[in-house]
Amino acid sequence: MTTETKYRVIGTRPVRPDGVDKVTGRAIYGADVVLPRMAHGKVLRSPHAHARILSVDTTQAEALAGVLAVICGRDMPAVSGMAAAGEGGDMNMRYASNNVMAHDKALYEGHAVAAVVATSPHIAKEALKLIKVEYEVLPPVIDVRKAMEPNAPILLEDLRTDTGGVKSETASNIAAHLIAEEGDIEKGFADAAVVVEREFTFQTVHQGYIEPHACAAEWRADGQITVWASTQGSFAVRQQCAAILQHPIGQLKVIPTEIGGGFGGKIPVYLEPIAAVLSRKAQRPVRMVMDRTEVLMATGPTPGAYIKVKMGADKNGNITAAQGYLAYEAGAYPDSFIGAGMTCLFAPYNLKNVRIDGFDVVVNKPSSTAYRAPGAPIAEFASETVLDEIAETLGIDRLAIRAQNSAKEGDWRPFGPPYTRIGHQECVAAAQASAHWNTPLVREGKDGKKRGRGVASGYWGNWDGISSCIGRLNPNGTVSLLEGSTDIGGSRASIAMQFAEAFGVTYEQVHPAVVDTDTVDYNDVTGGSRTTFGTGYAVYKLAKKMQGEIVGQLAGLWDVPAESITIDGSSYSSNGHSATITQLAKLFEENGIHINASITAKGSNLSGAFATHIVDVEVDEETGKVDIVRYTAIQDAGTAIHPSYVEGQMQGGVAQGIGWALSEGYVYDSEGHLKNATLLDYRMPTSLDVPPIETIIVEVPNPTHPYGVRGVGEVPIVPPCAAIANAIHDATGLRLRDLPMSPSRVWEALEKQ
Amino acid sequence: MAVQIASGKVAISATINGEPQTWLSEPRETLLEALRDRLGLTGCKEGCSNGNCGACNVVMDGRLVNTCCVLAVEAQESEITTVEGLGTPDGLIPLQKNFLEEAGLQCGVCTPGFLVATKALLDKNPNPTDDEIRWWLAGNLCRCTGYDKILNAIKKTIAETTTE
Ligand code: FES
Ligand code: FES
Numbered sequence: 030m031t032t033e034t035k036y037r038v039i040g041t042r043p044v045r046p047d048g049v050d051k052v053t054g055r056a057i058y059g060a061d062v063v064l065p066r067m068a069h070g071k072v073l074r075s076p077h078a079h080a081r082i083l084s085v086d087t088t089q090a091e092a093l094a095g096v097l098a099v100i101c102g103r104d105m106p107a108v109s110g111m112a113a114a115g116e117g118g119d120m121n122m123r124y125a126s127n128n129v130m131a132h133d134k135a136l137y138e139g140h141a142v143a144a145v146v147a148t149s150p151h152i153a154k155e156a157l158k159l160i161k162v163e164y165e166v167l168p169p170v171i172d173v174r175k176a177m178e179p180n181a182p183i184l185l186e187d188l189r190t191d192t193g194g195v196k197s198e199t200a201s202n203i204a205a206h207l208i209a210e211e212g213d214i215e216k217g218f219a220d221a222a223v224v225v226e227r228e229f230t231f232q233t234v235h236q237g238y239i240e241p242h243a244c245a246a247e248w249r250a251d252g253q254i255t256v257w258a259s260t261q262g263s264f265a266v267r268q269q270c271a272a273i274l275q276h277p278i279g280q281l282k283v284i285p286t287e288i289g290g291g292f293g294g295k296i297p298v299y300l301e302p303i304a305a306v307l308s309r310k311a312q313r314p315v316r317m318v319m320d321r322t323e324v325l326m327a328t329g330p331t332p333g334a335y336i337k338v339k340m341g342a343d344k345n346g347n348i349t350a351a352q353g354y355l356a357y358e359a360g361a362y363p364d365s366f367i368g369a370g371m372t373c374l375f376a377p378y379n380l381k382n383v384r385i386d387g388f389d390v391v392v393n394k395p396s397s398t399a400y401r402a403p404g405a406p407i408a409e410f411a412s413e414t415v416l417d418e419i420a421e422t423l424g425i426d427r428l429a430i431r432a433q434n435s436a437k438e439g440d441w442r443p444f445g446p447p448y449t450r451i452g453h454q455e456c457v458a459a460a461q462a463s464a465h466w467n468t469p470l471v472r473e474g475k476d477g478k479k480r481g482r483g484v485a486s487g488y489w490g491n492w493d494g495i496s497s498c499i500g501r502l503n504p505n506g507t508v509s510l511l512e513g514s515t516d517i518g519g520s521r522a523s524i525a526m527q528f529a530e531a532f533g534v535t536y537e538q539v540h541p542a543v544v545d546t547d548t549v550d551y552n553d554v555t556g557g558s559r560t561t562f563g564t565g566y567a568v569y570k571l572a573k574k575m576q577g578e579i580v581g582q583l584a585g586l587w588d589v590p591a592e593s594i595t596i597d598g599s600s601y602s603s604n605g606h607s608a609t610i611t612q613l614a615k616l617f618e619e620n621g622i623h624i625n626a627s628i629t630a631k632g633s634n635l636s637g638a639f640a641t642h643i644v645d646v647e648v649d650e651e652t653g654k655v656d657i658v659r660y661t662a663i664q665d666a667g668t669a670i671h672p673s674y675v676e677g678q679m680q681g682g683v684a685q686g687i688g689w690a691l692s693e694g695y696v697y698d699s700e701g702h703l704k705n706a707t708l709l710d711y712r713m714p715t716s717l718d719v720p721p722i723e724t725i726i727v728e729v730p731n732p733t734h735p736y737g738v739r740g741v742g743e744v745p746i747v748p749p750c751a752a753i754a755n756a757i758h759d760a761t762g763l764r765l766r767d768l769p770m771s772p773s774r775v776w777e778a779l780e781k782q
Numbered sequence: 783m784a785v786q787i788a789s790g791k792v793a794i795s796a797t798i799n800g801e802p803q804t805w806l807s808e809p810r811e812t813l814l815e816a817l818r819d820r821l822g823l824t825g826c827k828e829g830c831s832n833g834n835c836g837a838c839n840v841v842m843d844g845r846l847v848n849t850c851c852v853l854a855v856e857a858q859e860s861e862i863t864t865v866e867g868l869g870t871p872d873g874l875i876p877l878q879k880n881f882l883e884e885a886g887l888q889c890g891v892c893t894p895g896f897l898v899a900t901k902a903l904l905d906k907n908p909n910p911t912d913d914e915i916r917w918w919l920a921g922n923l924c925r926c927t928g929y930d931k932i933l934n935a936i937k938k939t940i941a942e943t944t945t946e
Pocket of ligand 2: 239289290886887888889890891892893923924925926927
């Protein structure tokens with residue numbers, strides 16, 4: 030199932046244009062930016078999870094030799110209003126501003142309360158110790174269900190619960206109660222032969238990008254601010270900085286650096302506005318770099334949650350009704366991607382009777398942000414393990430029950446329009462046909478350890494958004510392709526490939542570059558699995574526009590009607606004239622003609638992506654440790670532009686899913702202190718924890734993209750947790766419903782069995 | 783011999799990527815900071831600052847080290863190889879070429895550490911098994927790739943060198 034036959038460039042595996050810089054250590058990431066006269070900023074963070082800030086005394090810190098300036102909440106402008114946050118959502122800028130620097134209340138351990146700029150990072154760190162902050166410590170709320178109780182301590186006094194647009198009268202930690210409904214669940218459950226209802230809990234986890242947040246900023250005397258940022262969206266940084274600094278957006282330029290991973294966590298700004306204010310005060314460019322503990326305590330994470338799921342099916346395994354209750358921890362400020370979690374909860378299946386209640390709840394933890402398919406992995410962990418239990422109860426094959434209930438084109442989905450052409454059925458079919466599924470499981474592993482096999486499906490709703498690009502035909506026939514989409518994992522290659530395909534040139538003739546916000550028009554973030562789809566769509570249109578300009582110019586030069594000119598790959602001909610793009614580029618140069626086009630385009634991506642995963646695990650009953658022994662990921666990519674990069678996304682998502690399933694999770698004490706804010710104690714998978722991951726790319730072309738691209742980045746993190754839990758059940762008989770399924774949890778459950 | 787000068791800084795001499803270098807560091811500076819901020823060798827990355835990610839790996843006197851856990855003054859008179867010393871843009875070593883061809887990187891921030899660590903392994907053991915590779919690299923975290931394509935790049939390099 031490859032596209033190699035249909036296309037010239039698409040489906041091949043060229044080396045990425047930024048690759049040599051990255052394997053020789055020359056690529057410039059956020060912390061690598063060096064500017065003349067550069068000073069260094071550091072942040073003082075709250076030691077308390079919930080506290081009122083009574084006073085901040087910076088005099089001693091300011092007096093330390095080498096310190097250039099100190100700021101705290103009162104140095105930040107008062108902010109109101111909203112800004113686009115990516116993935117179609119909006120961000121409350123007052124909350125965003127308070128998150129960047131606490132004004133009157135610290136809402137989580139690690140919340141920024143002051144910052145220092147000094148001539149060296151060491152001096153800045155020393156100065157932090159000299160800042161005196163007086164706190165009134167308040168009781169923290171760190172569990173979503175406790176935060177929802179009527180007498181819970183309130184985090185944000187102005188927060189009212191929004192239920193379908195109606196606001197509650199009194200303050201609450203529940204920011205929103207969303208409801209999605211279809212059909213009649215009572216009738217659906219009455220029709221069921223089997224009904225299973227289960228409860229689940231989830232810890233906060235972090236995106237875990239290896240590059241900590243880093244930026245540099247220079248605020249010049251003329252009011253022009255330049256920000257160098259490691260970010261998923263340079264325009265998102267510009268918008269947020271303009272709002273938080275209350276600065277004219279036209280006087281803000283964001284230069285994206287290379288980005289060392291993001292997974293959704295590098296969309297909000299944390300350091301950038303602080304660096305800008307410090308730069309204005311110090312009158313020098315300022316660089317700021319977080320350490321890992323700051324990253325874990327103050328950025329990212331994905332919501333912890335409580336979920337309850339109830340599903341019913343008739344005796345043949347057809348789902349008759351499904352109900353979900355999702356309470357997500359937004360962290361300090363609202364917005365936990367609860368809506369996305371609700372959309373994804375039962376998304377692989379065609380359901381007639383559904384009700385889902387979702388709650389967005391603030392707690393004294395870092396303000397949550399997107400993490401790869403935000404909201405989906407935990408929601409689908411619940412539904413996919415319940416469905417597994419139904420299949421087991423009814424004695425139906427686990428893939429067969431997924432195939433027979435599969436959603437398809439035209440089916441309902443929460444908050445939807447109905448599905449367009451989707452590929453879940455094809456994924457399940459490919460799983461059924463896979464070598465892995467057809468290889469009998471050997472039930473006994475090393476030293477008598479028990480083995481089991483699990484499967485799960487997953488959905489993520491891929492976004493479209495706006496992309497802008499500029500194309501310039503160079504005199505030697507190559508094309509400079511300037512992009513607004515930041516490149517996290519090879520998008521310069523996958524975008525250049527689509528341009529080359531559409532423009533009729535080779536991949537090597539295209540020179541892509543990610544440029545700053547002054548150079549290219551508005552461009553949404555690299556997120557929502559949108560870049561290969563949306564920026565690919567934009568460069569397709571750009572190529573067609575450039576071809577149109579070439580034809581227009583040629584009509585004049587050749588003195589022929591434009592309609593008579595035909596294009597075949599890189600050759601243009603009409604009426605005895607014929608030339609390749611390389612010859613034309615020279616001809617244009619000789620005649621003073623420049624082919625230079627720009628485009629801003631918004632595709633429409635309503636299709637969504639599906640995946641089905643199969644995993645074999647081995648459980649050590651003495652220690653409770655679970656090892657992954659075989660893994661196969663099956664996914665509908667629509668069309669795989671660069672198959673190696675599609676496989677890489679699938680494998681990377683699986684590895685993160687394995688971490689989420691087995692070892693990752695924030696550990697808090699009762700005071701709301703994070704007890705594992707290092708990479709020793711926050712355990713991400715190593716090369717020993719992840720087996721070789723087999724990949725099967727299914728290609729059901731997306732009808733709304735010229736090459737059928739769907740977007741592949743996020744959905745592979747959705748099935749692993751559920752598939753692994755189902756495999757642990759298959760091995761041991763245990764149904765685990767709390768993540769992570771760490772050795773201690775598994776061992777305890779085995780003891781109780 | 784360490785020379786402490788009036789500013790409190792220490793003069794350090796070492797051979798880095800084959801070139802003799804002398805610079806000043808504060809006693810509290812890590813080797814990682816010195817390489818990055820004093821010598822401009824920003825191929826060394828800081829991922830965790832406490833020895834848990836391997837992004838800051840270099841080879842120092844034949845040993846693979848996490849430079850975030852080494853003080854700059856400890857590098858006195860040592861020989862150090864960083865990622866910048868492995869190959870040049872027009873003269874990549876096979877391992878670098880294979881990371882590119884096998885898509886062994888996505889964001890690329892872990893890549894310098896993996897390249898240096900793997901080079902250190904292959905210098906000691908030119909023909910390691912898959913298990914030996916995975917054990918050796920357990921100190922290097924990659925959050926993007928799931929390690930599969932990194933292993934492919936390394937195995938391809940081994941296959942090329944052992945058949946040559
Ligand atoms: S930065 Fe040195 S091991 Fe992570
Ligand atoms: S490629 Fe991003 S951390 Fe390894």
